[in-house]
Amino acid sequence: MITVSEERQLLTRIAAEDRAALSALYRLYFHRLERFVGRIAADRGMVEDIINEVFFVIWQKAGSFQGRSSPSTWILGIAYRKALKAVAREQRFAPLDPGLSSGERAESLAEERDLERLLGRLSPEQRAVMELTYFFGYSYREIGEILECPENTVKTRMFHARRSLREHAREDLS
Amino acid sequence: MTVQDREHLSVQLLIPWYVTGTLDEQDMQRLEEHLRDCEQCRREIDCEFDFARRYVDASPVPDDNEQRMEEGLGQLMNQLEKAPRPDGTINRRGWLTLAASLLIAVIASVWFLPREEAQYRTLTTAGEENGKLVFQVMFAPGTSERQVRQLLLDSGARIVSGPSPQGVYRVAVPEESHKKVVTAFLNDRPEILLVEREVQ
Numbered sequence: 001m002i003t004v005s006e007e008r009q010l011l012t013r014i015a016a017e018d019r020a021a022l023s024a025l026y027r028l029y030f031h032r033l034e035r036f037v038g039r040i041a042a043d044r045g046m047v048e049d050i051i052n053e054v055f056f057v058i059w060q061k062a063g064s065f066q067g068r069s070s071p072s073t074w075i076l077g078i079a080y081r082k083a084l085k086a087v088a089r090e091q092r093f094a095p096l097d098p099g100l101s102s103g104e105r106a107e108s109l110a111e112e113r114d115l116e117r118l119l120g121r122l123s124p125e126q127r128a129v130m131e132l133t134y135f136f137g138y139s140y141r142e143i144g145e146i147l148e149c150p151e152n153t154v155k156t157r158m159f160h161a162r163r164s165l166r167e168h169a170r171e172d173l174s
Numbered sequence: 175m176t177v178q179d180r181e182h183l184s185v186q187l188l189i190p191w192y193v194t195g196t197l198d199e200q201d202m203q204r205l206e207e208h209l210r211d212c213e214q215c216r217r218e219i220d221c222e223f224d225f226a227r228r229y230v231d232a233s234p235v236p237d238d239n240e241q242r243m244e245e246g247l248g249q250l251m252n253q254l255e256k257a258p259r260p261d262g263t264i265n266r267r268g269w270l271t272l273a274a275s276l277l278i279a280v281i282a283s284v285w286f287l288p289r290e291e292a293q294y295r296t297l298t299t300a301g302e303e304n305g306k307l308v309f310q311v312m313f314a315p316g317t318s319e320r321q322v323r324q325l326l327l328d329s330g331a332r333i334v335s336g337p338s339p340q341g342v343y344r345v346a347v348p349e350e351s352h353k354k355v356v357t358a359f360l361n362d363r364p365e366i367l368l369v370e371r372e373v374q
Contacts, residue, residue, distance in 0.1 A: 019254070023247055030243040048242065052250045059254060115232045134229040139196035140188075155187040162190070162225075 002028060007071040015063035026055055032072075032136070033079050039131040040083040040124045041090075050086050054079045069145050076136075077146045080128055087124050118165050126161035129154055181208065185215060193222045308334060311343045312368040321365055344372075 007028070013021035033054060038047045057078050065074055119127060128147060132138045140158075144151045175183075185208040191197050192205055209216055309331070313322055326333060326345055336343035 019251065022254075023251075026247050026250065027243065030246070031239065034239060048246050052246055052253065055250050056253060056257070115228055119232075130229065133190050133194060133196075134226050137194055137196060139198070140191050141198075142196075158190050159187055 004070055004072075008067060011058075011062045011065050011071055014059060015065075022055065022059055025058065029072075029075060033075075035135065036076060036128075036131055037079055037083045039119075039127050039135075040080070041086050046086055046090065050079070050082050053082045057082070073138075073142055073145050076132070077148060080147055083128075084124055114169075118168050121168055122161050122164060126157050126164070129157045130161055133158065182212065182215070185212075186218065189215070189218055189222050190226075193219065193226050307347045308372050309345050309347070310368075310370045310372060311345055311366060312341055313337075313343070314365050317365045325363065325365060 007025070010021045010025045010028075014025065030051065033051045034047055037050045037054075041047055041050060054075065058075065065071070069077075119130070122130070125147070129143060132143045132146060133140075138146070140151055140154045143154045147154065185205050188197060188201050188205050192202070197205065205215075209219070322343070323333075329347065331345040331347045334344040334346045
């Protein structure tokens, strides 16, 4: 497990054009970004393109990272903006149906698919807040830094997202 | 909306982060105090715990993502080979490629152009000059101004103008310092990428 200080050192080395450091950071963040960007954007090809765009920015801008936020906040913020731009270009949201896999209990899998479908009806901004809260475990203050919006905006986006999910779930049942 | 309603709504907004354990102490105290008297929020928290668990369990990651990660990394490295940095500078390999290209272009122009009064000469060109000796010098990115000035002082050169937008300085040296300048500039100094002499 790498520490925040070690991540900062990687960024310092990347600022000095150390490609080994960039590769290390890429491997460290790929799965997290795949999950986060995948929640906001569309198909898998787009996700991987966005991840590479994020690291291209990191390569170019590592020298401007001043350490006021944590490296993960900075990187996820870049990923969020890149994902939103990609969504705006494609004007599509994440796929709604993850498909069946063998060995799964039908009931729990149906619940997961329902949730994915319901999440697909939220805006990218609302999905970003949910993902950063429930999967990544960030506080609402940290999410405000990542998404570059006020803390109250984070809270109200979450509130409206949760309300939308309940309303859509009720509509589906009726 | 009454004061109690506003407080109730304000606390409800905190529930997702209470469930994920990321509230600060002040928010935590405020919420727990509210929960003592609010059955609705206590029920909401039970639902929220269930939702948070379902959310994390949804969307498992596919098994082949290690290979895709390495493929993506390979593509990224290829992109970096081709692209300049957006601050206008070029990466180290790009500078060396540019410098080599310019040097080849200069040498080719000397070899293949008619032998008239050339505007520029390379350092290997012999001949006497009238007036001051002026060189165009390109320093490596990251060379500080202090290093530039020290190098020129060591060689007896004086900055005439620059740096240009391309990072080129024009420096002048007394004719008697010619050999010293040549030695300094050609002494495999890593700070110097390219040198050309011009005739005034």
